[in-house]
Amino acid sequence: MLTRRTLLSATAVAAAWVGAPLVYAQAKPEKTKVSISVGGKAAFYYLPLTITEQLGYFKAEGLEVEISDFAGGSRALQALIGGSADVCSGAYEHTINLQAKNQFLRSIVLQGRAPQIAMGVSTKNLPSYKDLSDLRGKKIGVSAPGSSTNMVANLVLSRGGVKANEVSYVGVGVAAGALTALRSGQVDAISNTDPVMTMLEQKGDVKIISDTRTLKGTQEVFGGVMPAACLYTTQDFVDKNPNTCQALANAIVHGLKWLQTAGPGDIIKTVPETYLLGDRALYLASFDKIREAIATDGLIPTSGPKTALNALSSFSADVKADKIDLSRTYTNEFAQRAKERFKA
Template sequence: MRTLTRVSAVAVAGALALTTLTACGSDSSSGGASDGKNVKVKIMVGGLDKVIYLPAMLTERLGYFKDEGVSVQLLTEPAGVQAETALVSGDVQGTVGFYDHTLDLQVKGKQVESVVQFSQAPGEVEIVSNQAAGDIKSPKDFKGKKLGVTGIGSSTDFLTKYLAVNSDVQTSQFTPVAVGAGQTFISALQQGSIQGGMTTDPTVATILDKKLGKILIDMRTPEGSKQALGGLYPSSSLYMQTEWVNSHKETVQKLANAFVRTLKWMSTHSADEIAAKMPADYAQGGGKALYAQAIKSTLPMFTTDGVMPADGPATVERVLKAFNPNLKNAEVDLDKTFTTEFVKNAG
């Protein structure tokens, strides 16, 4: 659902690449990755041009993967749930997506863990169209509405359901609509096929700039996360199958070194400087200044060291158990959903 020529090309190339791969994600030969020299790793990102996943492409642009001696192929899918599927099927070795998928997968019998935690807040915004702004003033008004999410089963879907249930609106009382991000989300909002929805920058910046909608809930900062979700909500991360991590520790350490170096670089550079490093077409047609503003609005969500926030996993578990029947009565071993081993060893 990418609307940009460059990103579409990446998506198509990624899709073609995936058709040639063998399955079995725990096999060290899957995708050609191995420890040592000439390491090759495929990472699927839940939307390469989304600011919440910015560290993935930025690390590539800064040359940090190359510095570590690892060849990383970044692929893209419009929704995190699709990126998750690529990991579980063994088509890629890593996914840049929301940490909450690791809990959801654990109760389904899949052991996946976050190895680098990019963020401590969702970076998501609940937007309402100008036409619906009078009817939707809080999540209590979600009842009977059509609300956009990137994909069914995605983290935007998870968070929308939590906001509803936390305001005494049942998940059956509104309709989530998979509209992706970028232009597809914007078009759905303009056409009235959704009254509101959850999305990220630079889509948020474009909607506000074009005066197509208003912010209902802003979770781009730690403060916004605490207000909406009751605590820090670790979201974008590099997560991988635990078995693969344990059998490729040298490779995982190289990836952690590169990503932590990027997070530190981001913490000491301005939004304008970060934007200048990114592909020009990631601005989604809004121009360089608007893209830089989108980055500035989202920057507070990122960690500076890749370490999981202490109380973050418990917040995610509480949020997911509020609406997810698979998790509600399940025992989740949070210690197995993330590791700090590699980021703490990163230089």
């Protein structure tokens, strides 16, 4: 006879079986201590990484993450290639550039769906600026030579008929050093991220000539959706550590989910004080400007890689579009699982 106790026991067993896949679906990371390199962590470009770290989402996935901050994305990339970092938080286009050199890197989760890079000319050094040809022979500040800020500058200049070897690039970082370099006249123009660019713009220090801080601006500059900051690593790391990659993707997508509803006060409370560069109001104004550029679910859009390839091949002789296999530059499998888990 089916007693009440038997029925309750059966119900409990059934519930346990239903719940089991949710509990055991995520296998333990193969590598729990993970080193991540990043080029300019204080920039909004990497805000999802900072939020994920500060809110303890990496730890929640069983990871002990050490983040090493470098002056620019190219140096963070070097740390990955050199073996001192397991994963790089950097610009997606590096996966294409490196494949052109027969080195295969793969993005595992997207942080930004627009480059968030603006280019401006100094109102002090070039008060009579008219067009891009005025930049020939000038010094242009970038986060670090070879970084995504450099790439955007190359693209903008090429469309004005100015070659990269006709200007001088100067590494200025993405924080206070960048502000100082422009305001002191060390550079004549600058290609950089927020909050630096909004601070320079609002104080009248620069005249903006190209802007990818919004989706509309990105469409105008690149002609399509342009994947930006992501976590990328070597194919060997992905092959050997799929559970670790899943844990990293879970953590970042959790951070992206939080950012979708976070208010200005939430951001201020979460990021380190030094990131505000001494001006809380301007920092928040910068956040409002780039908010839509932050990825929502960690997935690289289908058309994004092609947009990046077209941009790179338009000014770089090393990147030949017909020689690049875009399917080897990213995977959405980890982000897709994370999206489903967090309903991002």
